[in-house]
Amino acid sequence: MIRALAAASLRRHPARTALAILGVAVAGALLLDMVMLGSGMRESFRRFLLVQNFQLRIAPKGTLPMDTEATIDSASAILRTLHTNPDIVAVTPVLGAQIHVLQGARALTSFAVGIDQSTEADYQLETGANVALPDRIVANAAFFKVMHVAIGDTVDAVTGFDPQLRTYVGRRKLVLVGQGRFFYTSAEQPVAAVPLATMQAMGGPQRADRVSLVLARVRDSANADSAAAWVDRVIPRVTTISTDAALRQVDERMGYFRQLAVILAAVSLVVGFLLVTTLVTVSVNERLGEIAVMRAIGVRRGRIVQQIVLEGVALSLIGAAGGLALGLVTARYLNAILSDFPGLPSTFHFFLFQPVAAVRSLGLLVLAGILAGAYPAWRAASLPIAGTLRREAIA
Amino acid sequence: MTVTDTLPAPGPNARKPEPIVRVRDAYRDYPMGKETVHALRGVSLEIAPCDNVAIVGPSGCGKSTLLNLMGVVDRPSRGQVLIEGRDAGAMRDREATEFRLRHIGFVFQRFYLMAMLTARENVELPMAEAGVASAERAARARELLDYVGLGARERHRPGELSGGEQQRVAIARALANRPALLLADEPTGELDVRTGAEIIDLFRRLNRDGTAVVVVTHDAELAAAAWRTIHMRDGQIVSQPAR
Numbered sequence: 001m002i003r004a005l006a007a008a009s010l011r012r013h014p015a016r017t018a019l020a021i022l023g024v025a026v027a028g029a030l031l032l033d034m035v036m037l038g039s040g041m042r043e044s045f046r047r048f049l050l051v052q053n054f055q056l057r058i059a060p061k062g063t064l065p066m067d068t069e070a071t072i073d074s075a076s077a078i079l080r081t082l083h084t085n086p087d088i089v090a091v092t093p094v095l096g097a098q099i100h101v102l103q104g105a106r107a108l109t110s111f112a113v114g115i116d117q118s119t120e121a122d123y124q125l126e127t128g129a130n131v132a133l134p135d136r137i138v139a140n141a142a143f144f145k146v147m148h149v150a151i152g153d154t155v156d157a158v159t160g161f162d163p164q165l166r167t168y169v170g171r172r173k174l175v176l177v178g179q180g181r182f183f184y185t186s187a188e189q190p191v192a193a194v195p196l197a198t199m200q201a202m203g204g205p206q207r208a209d210r211v212s213l214v215l216a217r218v219r220d221s222a223n224a225d226s227a228a229a230w231v232d233r234v235i236p237r238v239t240t241i242s243t244d245a246a247l248r249q250v251d252e253r254m255g256y257f258r259q260l261a262v263i264l265a266a267v268s269l270v271v272g273f274l275l276v277t278t279l280v281t282v283s284v285n286e287r288l289g290e291i292a293v294m295r296a297i298g299v300r301r302g303r304i305v306q307q308i309v310l311e312g313v314a315l316s317l318i319g320a321a322g323g324l325a326l327g328l329v330t331a332r333y334l335n336a337i338l339s340d341f342p343g344l345p346s347t348f349h350f351f352l353f354q355p356v357a358a359v360r361s362l363g364l365l366v367l368a369g370i371l372a373g374a375y376p377a378w379r380a381a382s383l384p385i386a387g388t389l390r391r392e393a394i395a
Numbered sequence: 396m397t398v399t400d401t402l403p404a405p406g407p408n409a410r411k412p413e414p415i416v417r418v419r420d421a422y423r424d425y426p427m428g429k430e431t432v433h434a435l436r437g438v439s440l441e442i443a444p445c446d447n448v449a450i451v452g453p454s455g456c457g458k459s460t461l462l463n464l465m466g467v468v469d470r471p472s473r474g475q476v477l478i479e480g481r482d483a484g485a486m487r488d489r490e491a492t493e494f495r496l497r498h499i500g501f502v503f504q505r506f507y508l509m510a511m512l513t514a515r516e517n518v519e520l521p522m523a524e525a526g527v528a529s530a531e532r533a534a535r536a537r538e539l540l541d542y543v544g545l546g547a548r549e550r551h552r553p554g555e556l557s558g559g560e561q562q563r564v565a566i567a568r569a570l571a572n573r574p575a576l577l578l579a580d581e582p583t584g585e586l587d588v589r590t591g592a593e594i595i596d597l598f599r600r601l602n603r604d605g606t607a608v609v610v611v612t613h614d615a616e617l618a619a620a621a622w623r624t625i626h627m628r629d630g631q632i633v634s635q636p637a638r
Contacts, residue, residue: 001516001523008511293507296468297568298496299524301488386469387425389503390459 002303006310009283020279021319027272028323028365031265033331033351035361038261040352045250048348049243051183052119054092054215055224058082058231058240065241066096066184071210078214078235085230087222092119093211095199099192100168101147102156110143110190112159114199114211123193127151128178131195137174139192140182146190151176159202170202186344214238265361272319272365276312276372284308284380289392295385304381305374312373313366320362320369328353413480415575415607416442416465421474423460423630434460436630437474444575447602448609449618452627458611459580461627465609466499466578467491479575496525500569500606504581506561508553514540514564515549521571532571539567543597559590566597570606577601579610583617595620 010017049057058078060070072078075093082091095114100107113122117132123140128151131138137155139147149155153176160169174194185191200207216231218224224242231240241249251258284291291304331351338350423435435457442448442465450458463469464476467483468491476483479498486494495501508517515536522532540549543563545556553561562582569577579598583591595617602608610617618624626634 001520004512004516005509008509012511289505290507290509293501293503294520295492296466296495296501297521297524298492298494298499298572299520300492303524384469386460386463389463389468392505 002307003310006307006314009287009307009311010314013283016279016282017315020275020315021322023275024272024316024319024365024369025322025326027268027275028320028362029326029330030268031272031361031365032323032327032358033334034261034265034268035357036327036331036351036353038258038265039354039357041254041257041350042247042250043354044349044352046243046247048183048345049246052215053217054090055218055243056088056216056228056231056240057242057246058214058216058235058238059212061237061239063239065213066094069097069212071095071207071212072214072238073210075209075211075214078211078238081234082214082216082231085227087219087227087230088216089219090119090217092116092215093196094122094213094215095196095203095207095210096212097159097199097203097207099157099159099202100161102158103147107158108147108190110139110146110192111185112137112157112192112194112199114196115193117195122184123180123182125178125180128176130178131193134195134198135172135174136177136198137192137194138178138180139176140180140185140187140190142188143190143192144176144179149176151178157202159199160204160206169204169206172198172202174198182345184345186342188342269364269368272316273368273372276315276369277376279315280308280312280373281376283311284376288380288383288388291380292383292385292388292392295381296389301381305377308377308380309370309373312369312377316366316369316372320365323365324358324362327358412444414441415444415446415479416440416609417475417477418461418464419475419477421461421464421471421476423457423464423469424472433630435464435471438627438630438632439474440625440632440635442576442607442609444607445602445605446607446609447598447620447622448607449621449624450609450611450627451613451618451624452633454613456627457630458627460630462578462580462609462611465576466501467495496521497572498574498576500566500571500574500577502562502565502569502577502579502582504584506553506558506565506585508561508564508568510553513550513552514545514556514567517553517564518567518571521568525572527572535571536567539570540564542570543567557590558586559593562586562590562594563597566594566601570601574606576607576609579608579612581612581614582610583612583614588616592616 057065059065060072063070079091079093082088093116097112098109099112100109115122117130147155154173155176157174158168158171182191218227225244228240228242294304335349335351418438418440421435421438424431424433438461450461452458464471467478467486470484518536518539519532522535537549540546543566545560545563548556583594586594591614598608599620612618623636625632
């Protein structure tokens with residue numbers, strides 16, 4: 001009966017109820033989007049770093065991974081040293097460079113990585129085969145599109161343009177064997193992978209036994225930060241950054257962004273709370289006589305509170321459900337806009353839906369709805385019956 | 396089972412039973428702005444089971460305040476109000492609510508039905524509160540609506556009923572938990588003469604069937620239908636025929 005009364009009360013002014021639900025839905029959507037943005041960027045970055053589960057990134061001293069053209073010499077020795085640490089279970093070297101694909105008089109540029117053929121550390125193969133043999137190349141869809149090539153074609157690739165001699169240092173005929181999705185580059189940027197030895201050979205003597213980056217996987221039970229510290233100590237010419245350390249840096253750099261998200265989320269919560277409070281208060285004030293009569297005929301105070309709180313809960317629940325749908329749609333739209341930003345890796349998302357975070361934030365909204373209904377409910381149920389009836393009679 | 400758990404109709408010459416309401420030297424003061432209104436000033440009266448009493452007097456003389464004290468929705472500032480032997484002033488809110496639910500029926504001038512509930516659901520409301528099972532309360536609600544002549548309109552909402560019909564639904568609601576005492580505050584105040592007469596008949600029938608009825612009214616016909624008429628003025632009873 002109480003549920004029926006609560007539902008009846010909400011149906012009494014359908015337009016007002018619908019507007020309140022819409023308001024809560026908008027507040028819920030904003031709350032959800034801010035939660036998705038606040039935690040989503042960090043989580044997306046974490047997933048981005050851990051996409052192939054390499055927790056350590058070893059770069060030339062004082063640089064960030066692939067941030068400059070600097071390289072690490074004596075890569076073979078470094079790999080051997082890394083293998084001496086029992087906590088490091090896998091390592092994979094990467095050498096990045098610009099390559100130019102010659103097509104008649106034209107030279108089309110692409111970024112390329114020389115990789116260890118045994119690990120797909122940089123890409124996920126979509127079609128074709130991996131770069132298992134020398135002079136093989138796997139590229140992304142943008143490469144195929146820009147170069148107008150297909151799997152099975154041979155491309156004339158060069159690297160290391162010497163401006164004095166006006167020649168290229170390395171030139172190779174590379175056979176396109178597969179198409180892959182590259183994790184760390186944007187989808188629009190042409191990018192390719194070749195065997196590390198091929199890439200080093202194309203770079204000439206300057207690139208012999210050099211790498212831009214070494215990725216290392218640490219045993220699950222080991223501490224990645226300790227392993228990073230060990231690498232920095234044993235190989236002083238490198239800087240090692242663990243995923244956790246990278247995330248800490250992200251946290252520091254994005255602190256302001258997350259604060260903004262938290263503030264906007266809090267504002268949306270307050271807006272939802274105020275909306276429900278306003279509607280329930282208005283609704284209760286209209287029904288003071290009715291509530292006094294209910295009390296007079298023997299309806300318990302708690303039951304009246306329950307009924308009014310139920311109204312707030314219903315508004316919040318329906319609004320939260322609407323907010324979930326609306327939030328997901330707007331997040332998808334906004335994510336599409338932001339992800340189009342040039343240079344962003346395709347695996348990176350600004351808004352990341354995490355069910356637990358979504359349930360928690362919308363649960364908070366429903367809790368706000370309960371609290372919003374509780375005060376006007378208790379106030380109404382506590383009004384003196386006789387006095388209220390007298391005032392109603394006079395009114 | 397009868398609608399009002401019929402008691403033998405006592406009639407005017409019946410043996411004097413124990414009163415179900417006993418008001419002893421009751422005062423009720425309440426603040427209004429900076430002033431104190433003395434709504435009741437030493438009122439004493441008794442209501443017998445199956446009594447039929449009209450309380451009349453000019454507006455503001457304390458009729459409704461007295462009714463509220465008898466209905467346990469208000470407490471006297473001084474004095475004592477005993478309902479079925481229990482001191483209404485000493486009851487805590489929860490007890491008073493429970494007492495009203497099971498022992499007292501209220502009828503108001505403005506009916507105060509729940510607009511979004513049907514006639515039957517309105518009648519079921521106090522029974523639901525009293526924990527009566529769904530099937531049982533539906534049956535009793537139908538029985539009560541039949542009793543007040545609205546058996547065919549149980550599915551109608553208050554907005555679809557005339558004023559007289561709404562007041563009859565309110566009376567059926569007041570009887571839902573078989574109260575010994577029915578209190579009505581200006582029950583014909585918003586009704587035309589013909590509809591008011593129907594309500595008067597209904598109260599008479601109710602009283603005959605064993606429910607004590609106390610009405611506060613300005614309606615001379617309603618007052619005339621009661622066995623006893625208590626006259627009030629300035630918070631005091633000025634005339635009160637013996638019961």
